[in-house]
Amino acid sequence: DAGVIQSPRHEVTEMGQEVTLRCKPISGHDYLFWYRQTMMRGLELLIYFNNNVPIDDSGMPEDRFSAKMPNASFSTLKIQPSEPRDSAVYFCASRKDREAFFGQGTRLTVV
Amino acid sequence: AQKITQTQPGMFVQEKEAVTLDCTYDTSDQSYGLFWYKQPSSGEMIFLIYQGSYDEQNATEGRYSLNFQKARKSANLVISASQLGDSAMYFCAMREPSYFSGGSNYKLTFGKGTLLTVNP
Numbered sequence: 065d066a067g068v069i070q071s072p073r074h075e076v077t078e079m080g081q082e083v084t085l086r087c088k089p090i091s092g093h094d095y096l097f098w099y100r101q102t103m104m105r106g107l108e109l110l111i112y113f114n115n116n117v118p119i120d121d122s123g124m125p126e127d128r129f130s131a132k133m134p135n136a137s138f139s140t141l142k143i144q145p146s147e148p149r150d151s152a153v154y155f156c157a158s159r160k161d162r163e164a165f166f167g168q169g170t171r172l173t174v175v
Numbered sequence: 176a177q178k179i180t181q182t183q184p185g186m187f188v189q190e191k192e193a194v195t196l197d198c199t200y201d202t203s204d205q206s207y208g209l210f211w212y213k214q215p216s217s218g219e220m221i222f223l224i225y226q227g228s229y230d231e232q233n234a235t236e237g238r239y240s241l242n243f244q245k246a247r248k249s250a251n252l253v254i255s256a257s258q259l260g261d262s263a264m265y266f267c268a269m270r271e272p273s274y275f276s277g278g279s280n281y282k283l284t285f286g287k288g289t290l291l292t293v294n295p
Contacts, residue, residue, distance in 0.1 A: 097282075112282055
């Protein structure tokens with residue numbers, strides 16, 4: 065299996081622009097997590113899905129953030145409009161039984 | 176309230192020595208799971224070891240072992256015979272029921288991490 069695939073790996077955008085991060089989980093995994101990693105706050109859980117249904121979005125920082133999972137093989141995290149404080153590494157992870165498997169992350173820089 | 180606490184922002188160890196990375200957790204649930212992940216400078220998150228709350232034996236995976244003390248709510252990671260390649264950030268995480276959804280699903284929460292440096 066190719067593992068969890070995230071795209072893009074790096075994204076640089078201007079403040080106010082819309083940013084869409086993409087994730088393809090491991091086939092057969094029924095949980096999908098979105099995390100944000102910063103030096104100050106560490107790894108924060110933003111939202112997670114079970115069988116494509118959003119279960120807990122209490123970690124989403126503001127209404128500017130939204131996430132979707134239209135099918136079992138694809139999820140997006142959208143930031144609109146983006147702000148410099150959104151700069152971070154965003155990880156997607158998927159899980160079936162026990163441990164979660166992480167993608168390589170998307171490093172987002174908002175200037 | 177912080178669910179996972181890693182009190183050591185940074186640790187140093189000499190190559191070939193053992194090192195213990197601390198982790199304490201907070202939960203009122205009886206069923207939960209504890210994980211350790213490694214994040215090298217390249218950025219990927221690598222799963223190392225798992226301990227279930229009902230497991231009676233401490234988990235071991237090669238040079239990694241988990242010192243699970245349930246009454247103290249601690250799950251320390253022990254790395255034996257440290258290698259230069261062990262230099263990385265180490266995260267403790269807990270899987271617990273997500274009551275936001277009525278408790279029927281599980282979320283994974285991470286500590287702030289410990290940066291381990293192995294010296295030659």
